[in-house]
Structures are given as C-alpha cells and as structure tokens.
Amino acid sequence: MKNRLSINIIQGIIAVILIAGCGNFMATPIKKILDNPRGYSGRTVRIAGEVTETFSFFFIKYFTVKDRSGEITVITTKPLPQRGSRVSIKGTVQEAFSLGDKQLIVIVEPSEAKAG
Numbered sequence: 001m002k003n004r005l006s007i008n009i010i011q012g013i014i015a016v017i018l019i020a021g022c023g024n025f026m027a028t029p030i031k032k033i034l035d036n037p038r039g040y041s042g043r044t045v046r047i048a049g050e051v052t053e054t055f056s057f058f059f060i061k062y063f064t065v066k067d068r069s070g071e072i073t074v075i076t077t078k079p080l081p082q083r084g085s086r087v088s089i090k091g092t093v094q095e096a097f098s099l100g101d102k103q104l105i106v107i108v109e110p111s112e113a114k115a116g
Contacts, residue, residue: 044092049086078109093107
C-alpha cells in the first residue's frame with residue numbers, strides 16, 4: 001500500500017513537471033494571435049507551421065508561416081527558411097502598422113546572440 005502511494009506521488013510530480021515545461025515548447029495557434037492581437041502584443045510566443053512565402057531586399061527580410069488555423073508574417077535578421085519547409089519560431093508579437101480597420105500583426109524573431 002505504501003509502495004503504491006509512493007508511485008502515485010512520483011507520477012503526479014512527473015506529470016506536473018511535464019505540463020509546466022510544455023508551455024514553452026507548445027506552439028500557439030496563429031488564429032489565437034490574430035483574433036486577439038492586443039492580448040498578445042509584446043508577448044513572446046512560439047508558432048509552428050509551413051513557410052508559404054519568403055522575401056528579402058537589402059536589410060528587410062520576412063517570411064510567412066501557415067498553420068491549420070491561419071497565417072502570419074515573421075520578420076527576421078536570420079537566414080530565410082526555404083518555402084515549403086516546416087519551422088518552429090519563437091518571437092515577439094507586434095503590430096507592424098494599422099490603417100483604418102486594417103492592421104498587420106507580425107512576429108519579430110530575435111537575432112542570434114553573438115559570441116563575444
């Protein structure tokens with residue numbers, strides 16, 4: 001009986017650790033970000049999906065990621081992923097611009113830390 005209780009306690013602790021840790025690895029559905037941009041503005045999120053578009057012109061680089069729920073633009077300074085590839089991106093939600101009732105919500109991917 002005491003052994004069984006110990007096993008249940010250990011399983012409970014492991015479950016809590018896994019659930020708490022998965023929040024950093026689980027992707028936020030893009031639709032949730034687009035449906036509530038004010039709630040996500042300035043927050044760091046992780047998204048995952050397929051790259052559907054890429055663009056690079058001098059210092060401007062971005063790509064579009066599509067998941068099952070929607071599509072969002074990611075601004076980056078890193079090398080662009082290939083179109084059609086699957087990516088997992090961590091970045092900060094920002095409003096790129098707003099004009100009347102139209103707005104562009106983007107995710108800004110942080111640049112890589114430089115060794116120094």
